[in-house]
Amino acid sequence: MRKESYFSRRLASFGYAFSGIAAFLRSEPHARIHLAATIVVTAAGCWYKLSRMEWILLIITIAMVWVTEMLNTVVEKIMDHLSPDYHPRVKWIKDVAAGAVLVTAIAAAGIGALIFIPHIL
Numbered sequence: 001m002r003k004e005s006y007f008s009r010r011l012a013s014f015g016y017a018f019s020g021i022a023a024f025l026r027s028e029p030h031a032r033i034h035l036a037a038t039i040v041v042t043a044a045g046c047w048y049k050l051s052r053m054e055w056i057l058l059i060i061t062i063a064m065v066w067v068t069e070m071l072n073t074v075v076e077k078i079m080d081h082l083s084p085d086y087h088p089r090v091k092w093i094k095d096v097a098a099g100a101v102l103v104t105a106i107a108a109a110g111i112g113a114l115i116f117i118p119h120i121l
């Protein structure tokens with residue numbers, strides 16, 4: 001009985017997590033660009049028959065970009081909710097969160113180039 005309710009709670013948590021991903025995709029144009037980029041990069045990976053290690057690096061990189069973008073969006077939404085008016089501290093928080101996205105985007109571009117350029121050439 002206790003076990004069942006534990007598993008049904010875990011199942012419900014998965015449901016909430018999936019609806020969070022769906023909400024992110026619905027409300028954020030950035031998310032749809034990430035989805036398109038993920039599809040293109042995955043198709044290119046299949047086309048160039050990447051090695052197991054290249055796939056591992058690519059999957060980690062794709063996940064890193066998605067997670068950072070989602071957390072940045074969460075930070076923006078929290079700040080807009082708590083402090084809709086202009087505040088220098090909100091600017092600092094949002095700018096640093098956006099900086100985290102830029103760091104992962106630069107790393108992803110570098111990793112993508114290192115993986116794909118040798119296959120293309």
Ligand SMILES: Nc1ncnc2c1ncn2[C@@H]1O[C@H](COP(=O)(O)OP(=O)(O)OP(=O)(O)O)[C@@H](O)[C@H]1O
Binds near residue numbers: 091
């Ligand atoms: N309440 C605020 N107080 C101070 N600066 C803010 C505030 N809201 C936004 N900013 C500044 O504007 C920048 C953009 O903020 P915004 O929330 O529009 O993010 P965004 O990256 O444009 O996100 P999106 O395009 O997803 O809406 C922030 O990085 C910050 O410099």
